[in-house]
Amino acid sequence: MALRVNGKVVTPAGVVRQGCVEVDGDRITAVAEYPSVRDGHWIVPGFVDMHTHGGGGHTFTTGDPDAARAAAAFHLGHGTTTLLASLVSSPFELMRAATAAYAPLVAEGVLAGIHFEGPYLSAQRCGAQNPEHLRDPSTEELAELIELGGGAVRMVTLAPEREGALAAVTLLTGHRVVAAIGHTDATYEQTRAAVAAGASVGTHLFNGMRPVHHREPGPVVALLEAPQVVCELVADGVHLHDGMLTFAVSAAGPERTALVTDAMAAAGMPDGEYELGGQAVTVAGGTARLARDGAIAGSTLTMAGALRHAVGAGLPIADVCRMLATTPARAIGLGDRVGALQAGLRADLVVLDDDLNVLQVMRAGSWVE
Template sequence: MRVEGRVVTPTGVVDGYVEVAGDTIVTVGTGTPASGRWVVPGFVDMHTHGGGGHTFTTGDAADAREAAAFHLRHGTTTLLASLVSSPYELMRDATAAFAPLVAEGVLAGIHYEGPYLSQLRCGAQNPAYLRDPSVEELEALVELGGGAVRMVTIAPERPGALEAVKLLVSHGVVAALGHTDATYEQTLAGIEAGATVGTHVFNGMRPPHHREPGPVFALLGADSVVCELIPDGIHLHDGTLAFAAQVTGPDRAALITDAMAAAGMPDGEYELGGQAVVVADRAARLARDGAIAGSTLTMDAGLRQAVHAGVAMVDAVRMAATTPARAIGLAGEVGALAPGLHANLVVLTEDLRVESVMRAGSWL
């Protein structure tokens, strides 16, 4: 099977085709007539809490399956199911419920965003559930997941955080730094301990200051760290998005949705981590204090926003697929149009709207 168009490869755009056999890409060729259609790798969303009226945060497997299906229709062929801060029992039960979905390939893994986060920078995380990192909890959860736990976000200034980061890394789990009031030096200590991702950089963090750069400068400046960026025009001004992408380059910036259940749904009242959320004009905010509570973004809309902000198409695609795939350890499987990788791709119209989605060699 051949899919023709303006093919976005890791190194540039070619007027050509992607040839698929079974569930694998076998050739990326050139020489077909120019087309207005874009052919890009399936998006990889390493941070999403739900969508289409469904959520990952309650640990319900049927709901998780529907949330993944919603994002698949928007071109996301690989995603992590992100939980929010919650009691250990919910983390345990969600891990047990989602592990079969990871084995099936519906999910690429589980991401715990919390509960080991800063009270001061908790954002929409439920402050009632925040606590210091527990090596014992993490050991038990990672063992229970049997490889399903892929990333954990921690505030590096909390007692026990560095030990937790080291433990995660020793088990092959990605350690991310976020929802943090850490100093520049405390953030660097987290990176030295092995953290390789900055969770939605700028958001849920001590803001940078020229005499106290804090976590933002430490993460943007660290060669070993991939910085998540939310390209919805709400979490980040387009100028901030473009600036951050220029500082990191496309190999260290990952577009994420941070979507909640309200993505793709009408304005109204929703729930996140046991807290009421009001959605109005695309923005999701906590009812109690107006804090931004995730997003209503999809990855195709995020790609359009990044290009609108001035990020080159090839770079934006790397940030939406190639870089996040590498960040969560899947670079040899997904995230690019290259021979030998899974046949996950998205056909976009000239104005970057989803026309069709292929996952594992089958059209959606």
């Protein structure tokens, strides 16, 4: 059944005031401008979160399909219509089990894919990753996971300085799996080598990375300047100072920066004690930190919260929506299906009030309860 959603429509080209999105079935059929429309709500594309570990008290990190379904439903209620289920550094047995458990959810459309953040990461820059599980990249493990997933494995984050990393990048990209660089102590040159091999995403830029130095630019500068790399940013005011957030966007542009939540199970939940990858996490004042050393342990962010924070930091709403939907969709190979209010794409949209709070969410042409 055809329907029309009226309001201030945010398209990839900017804001269309007094317009509407026309939907038929599960597709957008038109985005039009109608001066007669006076509804003041914002109509923005459904959010695409390419990095989230859980939410609503549920986690993706244990490989439990019921928990994964519940976490996806929590984020859907906050406007995220497409997401990757991100795991943390784990034994290979858990990686296998999670791939087998989540592949049916990917086929069903509950998840857009699986993201392995680790275990092929730097011990020096592991952050909240469990150091017990860190190891060099294994093309044998990756090949087995890719085959087992049957297209479900969408992205793998690794540290390019580890032995075997460039071979792993080549394997991943050869199977159309995104190779991401993160939790790394790599030099500028090592990072550039990984990008040349096909790496195309920087995992939560600045966080878990060798810092910038004027005589050793490190991974941050190499990723920001690479035209084919999309840089993730966690816009929660904890992971990044707002000045660094706006600097990164000015350096790479909204077409190469993607806002992510990096959320854990505690997103949307009260302060208290939680768990991430077998490690105790304490959430206080909405900030998640490892109990053992105080390292930031993911976030309690939603994509709607990231939108409000980024706009509050001074970024234009049209740019922010691009970073919340269009850019991440393209980064994970889904830009021809989702990520924008554009005719022919899946009808995913979010209706926001003037304070940018979520009023309604539509996914595939149906309003979410």
